[in-house]
Amino acid sequence: MSYEAKLQQLGIELPAPPKPVATYIPAVQAGELLFLSGVIPLRDGKLAVEGKLGKDLTIEQGYEAARIALLNALAVIHQELGTLDRVRRIVRLVGHVASAAGFVQQPAVINGASDLLVRVFEEAGRHARVAVGAAELPLNAPVELELIVHISG
Amino acid sequence: MSYEAKLQQLGIELPAPPKPVATYIPAVQAGELLFLSGVIPLRDGKLAVEGKLGKDLTIEQGYEAARIALLNALAVIHQELGTLDRVRRIVRLVGHVASAAGFVQQPAVINGASDLLVRVFEEAGRHARVAVGAAELPLNAPVELELIVHISG
Amino acid sequence: MSYEAKLQQLGIELPAPPKPVATYIPAVQAGELLFLSGVIPLRDGKLAVEGKLGKDLTIEQGYEAARIALLNALAVIHQELGTLDRVRRIVRLVGHVASAAGFVQQPAVINGASDLLVRVFEEAGRHARVAVGAAELPLNAPVELELIVHISG
Numbered sequence: 001m002s003y004e005a006k007l008q009q010l011g012i013e014l015p016a017p018p019k020p021v022a023t024y025i026p027a028v029q030a031g032e033l034l035f036l037s038g039v040i041p042l043r044d045g046k047l048a049v050e051g052k053l054g055k056d057l058t059i060e061q062g063y064e065a066a067r068i069a070l071l072n073a074l075a076v077i078h079q080e081l082g083t084l085d086r087v088r089r090i091v092r093l094v095g096h097v098a099s100a101a102g103f104v105q106q107p108a109v110i111n112g113a114s115d116l117l118v119r120v121f122e123e124a125g126r127h128a129r130v131a132v133g134a135a136e137l138p139l140n141a142p143v144e145l146e147l148i149v150h151i152s153g
Numbered sequence: 154m155s156y157e158a159k160l161q162q163l164g165i166e167l168p169a170p171p172k173p174v175a176t177y178i179p180a181v182q183a184g185e186l187l188f189l190s191g192v193i194p195l196r197d198g199k200l201a202v203e204g205k206l207g208k209d210l211t212i213e214q215g216y217e218a219a220r221i222a223l224l225n226a227l228a229v230i231h232q233e234l235g236t237l238d239r240v241r242r243i244v245r246l247v248g249h250v251a252s253a254a255g256f257v258q259q260p261a262v263i264n265g266a267s268d269l270l271v272r273v274f275e276e277a278g279r280h281a282r283v284a285v286g287a288a289e290l291p292l293n294a295p296v297e298l299e300l301i302v303h304i305s306g
Numbered sequence: 307m308s309y310e311a312k313l314q315q316l317g318i319e320l321p322a323p324p325k326p327v328a329t330y331i332p333a334v335q336a337g338e339l340l341f342l343s344g345v346i347p348l349r350d351g352k353l354a355v356e357g358k359l360g361k362d363l364t365i366e367q368g369y370e371a372a373r374i375a376l377l378n379a380l381a382v383i384h385q386e387l388g389t390l391d392r393v394r395r396i397v398r399l400v401g402h403v404a405s406a407a408g409f410v411q412q413p414a415v416i417n418g419a420s421d422l423l424v425r426v427f428e429e430a431g432r433h434a435r436v437a438v439g440a441a442e443l444p445l446n447a448p449v450e451l452e453l454i455v456h457i458s459g
Contacts, residue, residue, distance in 0.1 A: 024282035129330035133442030136286030289439030
């Protein structure tokens, strides 16, 4: 089954990809690697979830924020490649989690993105991952994701 | 116009590239990608701007710090490649901004680097970008930048 | 001398590689680059060093934590490639250091990883590096390392 069909089967509708807001752009391809700009949990141009883990949000809310941020990443990949079916492998995900003092469960939050990657891309979605706690994130986002994707020519 | 000529036209003089201070080096090439070590706003071996955003510095000062850090990155690229004209594309910039509690305008700070990249490299300078808030940065730097550059052989 | 022999000569025994704990995996190869998941100072499945720099730990303890985290990275590389001798170059190391307010000596901590890379891989171990201060890290780890390795086919 194609990844596009898989998305549909899962009932996932991609959001409009985030618009470039400055002199940077949503993604750059170098050779067979696609490097994405950081994505945050935007929905209709606004943060769907806001605040810090360990203070404002539960782990479940953080997990959902990571899932929504990942949908934005998928929308960027779709926009750049024309179709998700040109994804050969999700290479690496770095997940930054806005963390209040003492919050050390960043991995449980970033699972919201990792789980969705595997649901959509199956084996090709299994990625290397880094989860870290940020002091603050843009617009008070709880989560920001960096993705590198291996694509076919 | 070559990027070297563009630099001159913009009246930009590159600083001496930062010296390796430990067992790491300023940049490593792998295939057609050049990975740079983190750069901070050094000038003549000292921080030109110091402190945290949201506490010690205005956004304008942070923007200027990002611009100076980027000059250090350009100096490293020039040193590694012999000339900026071997730059094929700026691939990705990660900008870490030392952020006091509640400071969430990291993108406005990192624009100091992004804007200069586009001024020098034009279309080839449009990059993927990630802006995050760090708890602390080396030497009390306000900004640290990571760059990946696609180069021609 | 092969890197495997070098390890032995240095009296270094690799730990069991960290087990995948979620939907991500220890490393992904894309072309000639190997991207590792974040590693923390685990020993026998537990953190060998815990806490923040600038509060709970001295720089020497942080240095040792970075060294242990790097051993975990070497174990992953060994597991992925079958032998360290397929390492062509250590490309880039990003070191996240859990930092209490005012701690700005992240580079001195990450030297624990950098020094070991050069001891094992000599010239091929000289890498690009980024050291930043994280607000918090998973499980209260003092250090988390991201590695990219250039490998031979």
